[in-house]
Amino acid sequence: MKFLKGLFLVVFFTALFAAAGYGGSYAIKEQWKAEAEIGQPKVEQLGTYFSLFEMYQLLNGHNKEQKKDTAAFVYHGFKLQVNTYDNVANFWLNSDFYKQRQTGIEEKDNAFLQDLIANTTFVEGNSDRHIPDRISVTLDNPKQAAQQLDNFVKYTNYVTQQSLYNELIAKWKTLFNQVNLAAQQSTDNAAQNELSWKGKLNMMKSVSPLDNQLMTFDYLKSPSQPRVASPDRLLWASVGGAIGFLLGLLLALIFARRKQKNHS
DSSP states (O other), rough: OHHHHHHHHHHHHHHHHHHHHHHHGGGGGGGEEEEEEEEEGGGGGGGGHHHHHHHHHHTOOOOOOOOOOOOHHHHHHHHHTTOOOHHHHHHHHHHHHHHHOOOSSSHHHHHHHHHHHHHHEOOOBBBGGBBBBBEEEEEESHHHHHHHHHHHHHHHHHHHHHHHHHHHHHHHHHHHHHHHHHHHHGGGGGGGHHHHHHHHHHHHHHOOOSSOOOOEEEEEEOOOOOEEOOOOOHHHHHHHHHHHHHHHHHHHHHHHHHHHHHHH
């Protein structure tokens, strides 16, 4: 009989606190997490950057060991950019989403900005285990979470694109000046060398200029239908149930000892 009473207390308080924890979770504002899987771009997504970068490496004397895989090089630049604090902060600072929610109170607006930055995450995958890289944005609105994630990825693509363009243009100008000078200084006694330098110069003059088509990433899985990131209602119910179980067990032990003292 004592055992059944003790068991009743444990079960009752476990169920009561589990229900309270689950119900209490509804008092917390929901957060929705949108996630996308990304990888390195395909060659056809690189535009004229591919041919220009490949030719630069060829004319600059890179051998097979030194030569960089263009798609991998471009994607590496994207990953470096997407994971920087300044890139994430600049995206949100310039977004309509943030501007429309500003209150004009500096401390409050800055706290909101920091929350947005913290809720924008990049997780690197594992190629050996076939786990892709992931980017996610967590907001209080599911539709906006997916929209802002897509906007963030496109913004990072643009920033990376411009950085890679500027870097390649600077390298290309330096190499062009070197080749042009070498071609002008070639003499009749070095005809073979003259043809070589002039050939390189003609190759550089014949290339197509950079277009605006460079993609520095590829969606393996576009921003998905957001899922509830918090509160975790099952976790709240589990924690509440654990507290209720301990409380019920404690009360059962207390009542059991009191009865033992009374009988003695």
